[in-house]
Amino acid sequence: GAPTITIFLKPPGVIPPGGSTTICCICQRSYGSFVLYKGSRRLHTLEQSGSRAEFSISNATYEDRGSYNCHYLEGGTVLARSDELEVFVEELRLPRPNLSVLPGHEVTAGAEVTFRCTTTQPSTGCYLYLEGQIRAQLLSRERGDYNLSLVQKGDSGRYSCQCYTIRASREWSAVSNALDLVVR
Secondary structure, eight states: OOOOEEEEEESOSOBOTTOOEEEEEEESOOSSEEEEEETTEEEEEOEEETTEEEEEEOSOOGGGOEEEEEEEEETTEEEEEOOOEEEOBOOEEEOOOEEEEESOSEEOTTOOEEEEEEOSSSSEEEEEEETTEEEEEEEOSSEEEEEEOSOOGGGOEEEEEEEEESSSSOOEEOOOOOEEEEEO
C-alpha cells in the first residue's frame, strides 16, 4: 500500500517569538525524498536520515505561523502527504505547568495511569503531548487530569503538557517538564 507520513514538532507546543523548534516527518520508506510545504507553497526539500526528515525553525517570528505538511516523493512522484501541522508562534505569558504521573513512571501493561497537569492559572485548558504529538486535550479549572486506562507498550514515551487561557485571546504557558512513561 501507499506509505503514510507522520508530522510533528520537537519539542512540541506553541513557540515564543525568538524560540526554536523542529518539524519532523517520518515515513515507513526511506529511499525517496521529503518536501515541506507551508499552505500550498513549497518551502524546502528536507535533510533526511533514513526514514526521518527534519526542518528547524530558529529565531521564530509571526511569519513562521501557519499550516505545514510534508510530501514524500520517489522519482518525482508524490506517494504520500502528511496531515496538516499547525505551528503557533505566541508570547508565552502564563507560568509553566507541572506534569506528574500516578502511580509512577514505570507501570505494567494493562494498568491505569493518570497524568496530572497542574497550573496556578484558573480557567485554563491544557494539551497533553506524547513525543510531540497532541495526545489529549484537558479542560479544567485548576487541575487537568487525563486517565489512560489499560496502558499498552505503545503508550510508552515522553510526555509533556502546555496550558492556555479559555478566553477570546488565548494566552499560552511554556511547555511543562517532560516525563518518560515506561510500560513493561
